[in-house]
Amino acid sequence: MFHLRINSDKCTGCRACEFACSYHHRKIFNPKLASLHIRRAEREGEISIILYKDLTEAEKRQRLPCDHCAGEPEPLCVKYCVAAALTVA
């Protein structure tokens, strides 16, 4: 199993990872389902990357937890992050 490394300082806020993640889970593009959430602070513009791993059953009805891209040859969020804000260890 890989370990996902997150470097928010490199993130451009493009949100490609959210789309890629929802595609992994459900084969649709819906960032609301993604295990990642890109949050931009309104005033400062600072970006933070939130990774959801442990969710309650109620939370899972809204968003899906990271399963380390089970069944994929590589994590899709890493594959489509051109800024290298997401990497694997």
Ligand code: SF4
């Ligand atoms: S794909 Fe990479 S650069 Fe784009 S929002 Fe996700 S972490 Fe940030």
Ligand code: SF4
């Ligand atoms: S590793 Fe896969 S399931 Fe986990 S956040 Fe990245 S795309 Fe989503």
